[in-house]
Amino acid sequence: MERPGCDDAETVTLSRDFYRADRSMRESGFDVSFRFGPHGAATHHFAPVCLNSLLYKTEKDLEEMAKLLGKQTESADWAKRAESRKQQIQKYLWDAQTGLFFDYNLGKKERSRYIYITAYYPLWAGVATKEQAATLVKNLSKLEQPGGLVMSPYETEGQWDFPYAWAPTQIIALEGLRRYGYTGEADRISYNFVSMIAENFHRDGTIREKYNAVTRSSETAVKAGYNINVVGFGWTNAAVVVFLHDMPRELVEKLAREQAELAAK
Numbered sequence: 001m002e003r004p005g006c007d008d009a010e011t012v013t014l015s016r017d018f019y020r021a022d023r024s025m026r027e028s029g030f031d032v033s034f035r036f037g038p039h040g041a042a043t044h045h046f047a048p049v050c051l052n053s054l055l056y057k058t059e060k061d062l063e064e065m066a067k068l069l070g071k072q073t074e075s076a077d078w079a080k081r082a083e084s085r086k087q088q089i090q091k092y093l094w095d096a097q098t099g100l101f102f103d104y105n106l107g108k109k110e111r112s113r114y115i116y117i118t119a120y121y122p123l124w125a126g127v128a129t130k131e132q133a134a135t136l137v138k139n140l141s142k143l144e145q146p147g148g149l150v151m152s153p154y155e156t157e158g159q160w161d162f163p164y165a166w167a168p169t170q171i172i173a174l175e176g177l178r179r180y181g182y183t184g185e186a187d188r189i190s191y192n193f194v195s196m197i198a199e200n201f202h203r204d205g206t207i208r209e210k211y212n213a214v215t216r217s218s219e220t221a222v223k224a225g226y227n228i229n230v231v232g233f234g235w236t237n238a239a240v241v242v243f244l245h246d247m248p249r250e251l252v253e254k255l256a257r258e259q260a261e262l263a264a265k
Contacts, residue, residue: 020044032225033151033160035103035114039224046112047104049093053121056085060126089127099135101128115142116152117169123176133180140185147213148193149173158224165193165213167239178246190243191251195258197240202262207240209233 018041025031025040028048036043063078092104095111100119102111120136122128128136143149148165155162170193177186196216201207208218209230220229244252 030151030160032158033116034154034156034158034224035112035116035152035160039158042105042107045105045107047092047106048118049089049101049103049116050118050121052085052089052093053118053125053127056082056089056127057125059085086127089122093122094132099132099139101136114152114154117143117149117173120149120173120176123180124172125176126179128176128180130180133182137177137182137185140189144189145213146192147196147211147216148189150213156224157222159210159220159222159226163212163214164210164220165196166210167193167233167236171235171239171242174243174246187247187251190247191255194240194243194247195255197236198255198259199262202259206231207233207236209236 021036021041021043022039024043025033025036028036028040028043028051030036030040032039034040036046036048059078059082063075063082066072066075066078089101093101093111095102098113098115100115101122102113102119103116104111119139123133123136140149142153143151145163145165148170150162150165151169152161160166170189174186174190177183177189193213196211196213197207199216200211200218204218206218210220211218212220218229220227244255247255
């Protein structure tokens, strides 16, 4: 799929602004994606849906913590901050026409049109309405592949874009689906992600940091960013535990049977 509203990589120069953007992109964790421009060259000019969802969740948690400690004034302050952020997310980051949450370009004063898995963070944080959740579920097909949810539908040769699936974003997206009652969709994607990891483990005895969700393989071909698929990654191990816990018993048993058959070959 062609990248929307994204300048050619050749237009990026190694300016002071670029290095500021590069530091911001590394800090964001999404290194490298073209989500914030070629090679993340405009990262610091965006209000990301993921960061604002995380901040909203933090504010709600602090509201509850203050309440439990009997600090009613502080609790009310955090509640006010959270509500304000929720309204801003709804105003600036939700696009009713496409039915997705997007990042907001502060320089251009417009929403990005770059479809990304972080569109599902507001489900996890509880920001989305029931109607928005239903629309987001209909849009899962834009990201769903045989091995789970890819980061984006755009092949940029960056490791945080198509065709790669990463454990932490799977966890957040699927916990978001479960929060709004879409357990069937969450079970299906969880199963596909875990079975992909298990099959690759049988092949080479390793757990990797990312996977090609299209080919269901740990073999990667990254050119934008480091090209090593790190072995023994904690968040992938965590995702397996979380998904096995959340999946219904019949799917866990099905997975066990399939893996036993693979081991017997």
